[in-house]
Amino acid sequence: MLKIGITGNIGSGKTTVSKVFEVLGIPVFYADDAAKRVMVEDAILMDGIKATFGRESYFNDGTLNRKFIASIVFNDEEQLAKLNSLVHPAVFRAFDEWAAQVKNAPYIMKEAALLFESDSYKMCDRSIIVTAPLELRIKRVMQRDGFTREEILSRDARQFSEEKKIELADFVIRNDDTELVIPQILALHERFLSFVNGH
Numbered sequence: 001m002l003k004i005g006i007t008g009n010i011g012s013g014k015t016t017v018s019k020v021f022e023v024l025g026i027p028v029f030y031a032d033d034a035a036k037r038v039m040v041e042d043a044i045l046m047d048g049i050k051a052t053f054g055r056e057s058y059f060n061d062g063t064l065n066r067k068f069i070a071s072i073v074f075n076d077e078e079q080l081a082k083l084n085s086l087v088h089p090a091v092f093r094a095f096d097e098w099a100a101q102v103k104n105a106p107y108i109m110k111e112a113a114l115l116f117e118s119d120s121y122k123m124c125d126r127s128i129i130v131t132a133p134l135e136l137r138i139k140r141v142m143q144r145d146g147f148t149r150e151e152i153l154s155r156d157a158r159q160f161s162e163e164k165k166i167e168l169a170d171f172v173i174r175n176d177d178t179e180l181v182i183p184q185i186l187a188l189h190e191r192f193l194s195f196v197n198g199h
């Protein structure tokens with residue numbers, strides 16, 4: 001099955017674009033949602049987190065002690081990298097399980113904010129980056145989440161730059177209000193379909 005990874009920096013519109021692919025009948029796996037789910041569902045990951053950060057990582061009822069984990073990884077690159085090295089393989093496992101259940105789709109997609117940072121793109125056949133200028137992304141996220149400019153900038157700084165992602169990606173969708181987005185999506189969809197059909 002052809003696997004397409006789709007990413008983009010904060011506020012680029014990768015989720016919005018992925019929803020359009022879903023409308024076209026393409027199943028999309030949302031890795032960032034899955035990352036939250038596996039924290040309380042994947043036994044290997046949960047054991048790994050407890051062994052690395054301590055039993056206090058989870059409450060007795062099995063729910064995640066988010067404050068405790070956040071206090072450990074906040075502003076500590078090394079601890080954050082440790083957490084990611086546990087979470088990413090669990091998300092890969094969840095994706096493989098999900099992909100095995102998908103039937104009758106010409107291709108599937110994986111939407112992930114950290115597609116390139118997590119090496120997840122290496123497990124995809126092709127990759128797309130959704131781009132938009134920083135100021136527009138800031139405006140969108142301020143409207144959507146009510147975050148401050150500083151919060152958005154600090155989140156953006158934790159991701160690879162757009163330039164670097166454009167270099168790594170196979171395709172670019174510009175979601176910057178200068179070019180219509182739907183035709184760009186349809187063109188890529190057609191391209192993937194003909195790829196699958198061997199043309």
Ligand code: ATP
Nearest residue numbers: 008009010011012013014015016017113140144175
């Ligand atoms: P994040 O990484 O923060 O989750 P994202 O890349 O998934 O962001 P979206 O959630 O798809 O981005 O879009 C960010 C916000 O901008 C949303 O509120 C969305 O509705 C809006 N948005 C996205 N694209 C457009 C567009 N072309 N025109 C107007 N609003 C848009």
